[in-house]
Amino acid sequence: MEVFLRNSFVVVALVVVFLRHRVDSEPTQDKLALLAFLAQTPHENRLQWNSSNSACTWVGIQCDSNLSFVYSLRLPGVGLVGQIPANTIGNLTQLRILSLRANRLSGSIPSDFSNLKLLRSLYLQNNLFSGEFPPSIPQLDRLTRLDISSNNFTGSIPFAVNNLTHLTRLYLQNNGFSGSLPSISQSSIVDFNVSNNHLNGSIPTSLSRFQASSFAGNIDLCGVPLPPCNPFFPSPAPSPPSIPPPNPPRKTAKKLSKAAIIAISVGAALILLLLILILILCLRRGQRRRQAAKTQKPTAAARSGAGAAGAAAGDPGTSSSMEVTGVSGEAERNKLLFFDGGIYSFDLEDLLRASAEVLGKGSVGTSYKAVLEEGTTVVVKRLKDVVVTRKEFETQMELVGRIKHDNVLPLRAYYYSKDEKLLVSDYMSAGSRGSGRTPLDWDNRMRIALSTGRGLAHLHVSGKVIHGNIKASNILLRQDHDACVSDFGLNPLFGSTTPPNRVAGYRAPEVVETRKVTFKSDVYSFGVLLLELLTGKSPNQASLGEEGIDLPRWVQSVVREEWTAEVFDVELMRYQNIEEEMVQLLQIAMACVSTVPDQRPSMPEVVRMMEEINRGETDDGLRQSSDEPSKGSGDNA
CATH class of the missing domain: 3.80.10.10 (Ribonuclease Inhibitor)
Incomplete structure (x- = not known):
């Protein structure tokens, strides 16, 4: 018994030492x-x-x-x-x-x-x-x-x-x-x-x-998938196939007869005369075209540069032409149609004579800044891949043209022909929130978020219109950084075969599979836009984070690892007393980008939550002045 107790004591001691070793x-x-x-x-x-x-x-x-x-x-x-x-x-x-x-x-x-x-x-x-x-x-x-x-x-x-x-x-x-x-x-x-x-x-x-x-x-x-390589040495010409020598012809005559010589001469003269007649006709046709061209003013080509594809409205870029095809024969039938209460009084010919500058090439077409001869400046969007009939096009334009709101860019006019479909809207000199601009302070980011949300909520509730293509380049800014939503309600023009919102970083997961946009998919895209404002990162930026994942998943992974501060744009670290507001807006954004559509709030609910963020608001829902950068703060990497 004594030996057993001694051995038990030794075992317990060893276990204690082992556990203590594990703890320490x-x-x-x-x-x-x-x-x-x-x-x-x-x-x-x-x-x-x-x-x-x-x-x-x-x-x-x-x-x-x-x-x-x-x-x-x-x-x-x-x-x-x-x-x-x-x-x-x-x-x-x-x-x-x-x-x-x-x-x-x-x-x-x-x-x-x-x-x-x-x-x-x-x-x-x-x-x-x-x-x-x-x-x-x-x-x-x-x-x-x-x-x-x-x-x-x-x-x-x-x-x-x-x-x-x-x-x-x-x-x-x-x-x-x-x-x-x-x-x-x-x-x-x-x-x-x-x-x-x-x-x-x-x-x-x-x-x-x-x-x-x-x-x-x-x-x-x-080379594949890029254009093919040009060979250093051109391929040799193929050798002609070997043809056995023909049987020697029978010598029936040693020279042509006089009749054959006369026939050949007459035929050559007739061919020469025919060529001269064809040349005269071509010269006369060219002269008539030059005379007709003098009676018309040519379409002006762009003289200043266009931004990169998808660049914000208002950004300069390479020279380009807005020459519109297929209108000469249909000019009387296909007029530029303005909506009631408009502020412009030009016609299609005035628009064709305008100088044009490419603003950006987006997923639905190319946008031009057009300066008319009397000095009016508008934006003309030249749509591509439109598949609907004229009646369907006009019906959708009437629906879009009726929408009026301070945070929605109004459609002023449209044009439809077999070859061209044009939309005319106001020119916003501040452009969109593109890359390479001065970083925004927190108040202006909140102003953009709230005004954009109000515009989308109006589209959903009053206009019964799905935007379908929410992205940063479609959010245009006034000088006071209030936002206007543009390019809305165009998705029905392109049919079910065209993927909506081709900028993949903003697309809701269900849209990728079904290619069908909904009010809830708009909410998802708006949530990605909020994350873009909070993180300073583009949603389609390659290799976000460490796993090459999209912006919402990257934010979720960082927050899950309790590195929440690492989510926010380093520029925002310069401002004091905004941490709670940033976290509140982040929570709203994460609710918007839920993978389950039914779990996302509606746009009016999103606007209400943003308006309830405790920010010492004034009557317009925003502070009167921006937070001052923290004193003594160094550069953040």
């Missing part, structure tokens, strides 16, 4: 490596790792279940600057996930990254790394995701990338890689992008399965 376990070597990395790399004060605490509790660090090693290191957008020191991160030999994206790290990747043999996901995009393709990366043969896009890497892409046999996603775009593309043969790769580099030559057959956008911006790259 700490990845000591990994902790030292992380502290060395932090000490040698300049950074913002958001990273406050306390050396007296376990490394597994630090921000951005995730350990395994036994707390014995660092499993994941995620430090996106924390202001890391300069080169990655050697013998720091490279010592985290058990690391599976490494994310240092959206910092200001520079120089080359340390060679000791080759020690990270178990690494599966590596995200280094949106930094300032330079030098050739990191030679340590092809040694990480367990990688499934690699993103080194938007850096300054140069040189060739090595064939050794084929060593990464488990790779599923490879992003190398927006660098300075040159030379030819290697034949990357992994069939496991489902997402691939080398756009906007300096690559040349033919695209290997193993990569031809990817879309043209994966290779865009490499002007010397060719």
Whole structure:
């Protein structure tokens, strides 16, 4: 009995020691490596790792279940600057996930990254790394995701990338890689992008399965899916088929008779006379055309530049013509039809004589800024792919033309012919909220969100109209940043075969499958627009976050990991006392982008929730002045 008690005591003691060891376990070597990395790399004060605490509790660090090693290191957008020191991160030999994206790290990747043999996901995009393709990366043969896009890497892409046999996603775009593309043969790769580099030559057959956008911006790259390559040496002309020599003709006559000679001469004279008559007719026809042209004023071509496709109204761009075809013979029947209460008094001929400037090429057509001879400026949208009849077109235009609201851009006139369909609306000099503009403060972002929501709510409730194509370029701004919704109610003109809202980043999930827009799909698109205002990110931006996912899913993943502050545009961090309002608007946006349509609020409910945000409102629902930037705040990466 005494022996049994003694043995039991020993077992209990060992269990206590073992459990205490598990509780107090700490990845000591990994902790030292992380502290060395932090000490040698300049950074913002958001990273406050306390050396007296376990490394597994630090921000951005995730350990395994036994707390014995660092499993994941995620430090996106924390202001890391300069080169990655050697013998720091490279010592985290058990690391599976490494994310240092959206910092200001520079120089080359340390060679000791080759020690990270178990690494599966590596995200280094949106930094300032330079030098050739990191030679340590092809040694990480367990990688499934690699993103080194938007850096300054140069040189060739090595064939050794084929060593990464488990790779599923490879992003190398927006660098300075040159030379030819290697034949990357992994069939496991489902997402691939080398756009906007300096690559040349033919695209290997193993990569031809990817879309043209994966290779865009490499002007010397060719082959499927891009245009075919021109051969350096032209193909030789085919040899004529060998023809056996004919049997020698019988010599029936040694020379032509006089009758044959006379017949040939007469025939040649007749042919010559016929050619002269045809030439005279052509000259007379050309003279009549020139005389007719003098009686008409030619259509003026654009003399200033057009923005990129989908650019905001009001942005300049390359010169282009708004010459409208198919109107000369139908001018009397196909008139420019104005709506009651309009403010314009020009006709179709005035419009055709106007100077035109391309504003943007969108999913439903091309928009022109037209300046008439008397000085009036309007926007003319030239629709494409319209499939409905004249009666159906006119019925839809009458419905759209009746809608009047301060936050809805009114349709002033329309034109229909067999070859041309035109819409005329007011010109908004402030344009849309495009890229490359001065960042907006918080008050103006709220003003855009609220005024856009009111316009859409009016379309849904009073107009009974589904917008069907909500995106940033269709939200036009006045000088006071009040928004006007444009391009609404056009979806019925294009039939069921044309996908509505071709900018995929704004489309509701059910629209992708059914190609049918609804009031609820409009709410989803508006939610994406709110996320765009909050995050400063374009919804169709390639490789959002770390998994190449769309904007709503990326926001959900960040919020789920309790990195909510990382969602918001860094420009908004300059303003004080708006955190609660940003979170409230984020919650509204997330409700709008619910994957289940019935769980989304209606547009009037969305407007009500935005109006209830506690912002110390004035009568117009917005503050009278913008928040001042925080004093002493430095630049945020």
